[in-house]
Amino acid sequence: MTRREALTVLAAGSISGGRASAAGAIIRTVLKDLPPEALAGGATLFHEHLSLAPDFMPKWIGLARGQPPQPVQSDKPYFMRDADLMAEEVRAAAREGVACLVDGGHPDMGRDLDFLKRLSKQSGMPIVAGCGYYSQPFYPPEIATMTEDQITQELVRQARTQPVGAFGEIGSWDEITDLERKVFRAVGKAHLQTNLPIFTHTGIPGKSAIEQLDILEAAGVKPQRVAIGHVGNLVDPKVDVHKALCKRGAFIGFDRQGGPGDARQVPMVVALIDAGYADNLLFSSDLSTANQLKSNGGAGYAKTVTVFAPKLRQAGVKEETLHGILVDNPRRFLAFTPKN
Numbered sequence: 001m002t003r004r005e006a007l008t009v010l011a012a013g014s015i016s017g018g019r020a021s022a023a024g025a026i027i028r029t030v031l032k033d034l035p036p037e038a039l040a041g042g043a044t045l046f047h048e049h050l051s052l053a054p055d056f057m058p059k060w061i062g063l064a065r066g067q068p069p070q071p072v073q074s075d076k077p078y079f080m081r082d083a084d085l086m087a088e089e090v091r092a093a094a095r096e097g098v099a100c101l102v103d104g105g106h107p108d109m110g111r112d113l114d115f116l117k118r119l120s121k122q123s124g125m126p127i128v129a130g131c132g133y134y135s136q137p138f139y140p141p142e143i144a145t146m147t148e149d150q151i152t153q154e155l156v157r158q159a160r161t162q163p164v165g166a167f168g169e170i171g172s173w174d175e176i177t178d179l180e181r182k183v184f185r186a187v188g189k190a191h192l193q194t195n196l197p198i199f200t201h202t203g204i205p206g207k208s209a210i211e212q213l214d215i216l217e218a219a220g221v222k223p224q225r226v227a228i229g230h231v232g233n234l235v236d237p238k239v240d241v242h243k244a245l246c247k248r249g250a251f252i253g254f255d256r257q258g259g260p261g262d263a264r265q266v267p268m269v270v271a272l273i274d275a276g277y278a279d280n281l282l283f284s285s286d287l288s289t290a291n292q293l294k295s296n297g298g299a300g301y302a303k304t305v306t307v308f309a310p311k312l313r314q315a316g317v318k319e320e321t322l323h324g325i326l327v328d329n330p331r332r333f334l335a336f337t338p339k340n
């Protein structure tokens with residue numbers, strides 16, 4: 001590395017393409033700040049859900065289908081409110097090679113920070129909590145009347161008073177709306193004041209992915225601190241949008257993996273690795289429904305590692321490359337030097 005490259009890298013706050021983070025950078029989990037090296041022993045899954053409100057997914061599925069919210073099943077306790085069940089699921093993920101889980105929820109999705117802390121204590125799994133606002137259909141009503149600066153201040157307040165380690169998932173539900181643009185600009189400004197990394201949600205199929213990065217970059221955020229999410233949904237063998245995002249330095253998320261959709265994403269991941277973008281890739285599963293749990297016969301929280309990764313190996317992806325994507329990239333993405 002030349003001196004000029006080294007300086008650029010230091011300015012970005014991490015060693016891009018390398019395997020380490022800048023001195024002093026930490027990963028903020030709900031229980032304590034960790035040095036990134038503490039999570040070198042396994043995969044960090046950068047976009048999962050461990051705490052959602054019981055009515056969140058029924059509303060989500062209804063909106064996605066253009067129907068009213070589905071009825072909430074109330075015959076048994078909702079799994080994301082059952083700490084014992086969830087601790088067992090999370091311990092199983094640890095046994096299968098997961099070193100850290102990032103929860104992409106926040107208050108407008110019913111995320112409960114105390115539940116995440118209890119779950120982390122009970123299971124021993126380091127958990128990173130996100131914060132922010134999800135997408136327009138889920139915003140609290142005051143978002144419509146708050147100014148961009150008021151939203152920024154609120155985000156900074158959350159980041160400074162709560163043990164949160166990222167802004168995410170910050171979303172646009174469909175094509176991005178004016179209200180969502182306002183929130184994205186506010187998140188960008190809040191990042192400048194706190195240094196928290198940002199991960200996003202794009203509507204199927206990867207709608208407004210480029211504009212999300214445009215807005216954040218225009219607010220002063222370095223693309224290296226951003227992960228544009230759900231771009232696996234944008235099925236394109238040429239991976240044009242994916243490459244454009246990577247070329248600018250952003251991370252991109254193949255973050256609904258470990259299921260039947262994998263077959264469409266494996267060739268895209270291979271194409272991106274072949275194009276030299278392995279350091280920009282992040283994998284996760286966005287687990288959010290009970291049928292995916294081990295206790296219900298599903299593959300559980302480790303399915304990115306146990307179901308998706310083997311398909312990539314079979315497609316010829318080298319072990320070293322997979323290790324870089326699953327273990328090193330998310331730590332480089334999450335590590336930040338706190339700003340007060």
Ligand SMILES: [Zn+2]
Nearest residue numbers: 047104169286
């Ligand atoms: Zn999610």
